[in-house]
Amino acid sequence: MMKKKRFAYRVYPTVDQQQVLARSFGCARAVYNDYVARRNALFEAGENLAEDSDVTARKVLVDAKQPGGDRTYLAEVSAVMLQQSVRDAQQGFANFFASVSGKRKGPKMRPPRLKSKRQTTHKIRFTRNANFRLEHVPGQKWGWLKLPKMPPIKTRMTRVLPSEPSSVTITQWADGTYEASFVVEVAPKPALAPTYQAAGVDLGITDLAIITTDTGDARKVANPRMLKRAQRKLGRLQRSLSRRAKGSANRNKARVKVAKQHRKVAHARKDYHHKVARQLVDETQALAVEDLHVAGLITNRRLAKAISDVGWGMLQRLIREKANEAGRQVHVIDRFYPSTQLCSTCGHKDGKKPLHIRSWACSACGTVHDRDINAAKNIMIAAGLSEIANDCGGCIRPHPGDGSPYEAVTPSQHAPQTA
Ligand SMILES: [Zn+2]
Known part of the structure; x- marks a missing residue:
């Protein structure tokens, strides 16, 4: 199975190219904001939010190129890049709705917001059909990235791009540097035998x-x-x-x-x-x-x-x-599993340990623990990955991984028996 991977390189646009890029960032932002504004207007008008997001996207892109409109400058940049920018906004809303309806797990997402000219990082993305090209002779330090509607950009080839990329994202970072990040498919390396x-x-x-x-x-x-x-x-x-x-x-x-x-x-x-x-x-x-x-x-x-x-x-x-x-x-x-409180030798729950306590002795079995190593052992035990025989010999501590991680491990059950 092939894996998608990102390969990023520093690029060094000339002053002229920097201006073209700045214009491109601006255009991408304009259509992105158009899309967000249109969706928000639909929402405020109480329109059906299910209006096909592709319909809205098409309207935005068609309007953008309307001759005589105030957006004629959009025709000067790559149409593919504008499509990608609108697609990002679409994806933003799709993620937001999936999050609201509970289909998307994780923290609740906010709907996409208007992008500001003043933000410090700028991105544009080109897909295959934009006919971008990276020219690089293996072994050479520099390559040339050919993007639509501009001369090739000097690219520092720190490693060879393993296959034809499916897309490239150009980013201008807050420190003024530029990066080209390619998405390529690579075959995963076969895994070694574990130690x-x-x-x-x-x-x-x-x-x-x-x-x-x-x-x-x-x-x-x-x-x-x-x-x-x-x-x-x-x-x-x-x-x-x-x-x-x-x-x-x-x-x-x-x-x-x-x-x-x-x-x-x-x-x-x-x-x-x-x-x-x-x-x-x-x-x-x-x-x-x-x-x-x-x-x-x-x-x-x-x-x-x-x-x-x-x-x-x-x-x-x-x-x-x-x-x-x-x-x-x-x-x-589970994050509530008391990995720092349990004794990994006998399973006794020894109570909370403030952060400054680096090592402690178990009050049940007397084992002296390094706080963090003990916690790591407990995590392994909780996952059911370890069965540790305690001092009484042969009596194995049942690992909490069998049940809920919340399950309290009672000392009486697991303390070493002196008999
Ligand atoms: Zn103990």
């Missing part, structure tokens, strides 16, 4: 992840130093930005610096998370992770920054994606 049958993963703030395996190995995956350094620099630049007077040239310079550093941090983190997820999936057959519901945790303001800095949400998503691709299992443990 471990099972592993539990606990995500943390001090360490990015704590991993325990069925063979009893435990390791902590630290947040890399380069990421910490980049984050410190980001903090410094942000403080400098907040000191500049609003609307001043210096403020704008500071804003670009912050945006650049943001991108660097995001890049470094993404790269690192890819590597961590790759190793985890390669070496393990069945993984147990916590359903952390990152969006909910972020409402705790004290933890919000730390959590979005480590990027749990992205790491979780990458682990699931890669596991899925490689045919590994992922067991998701």
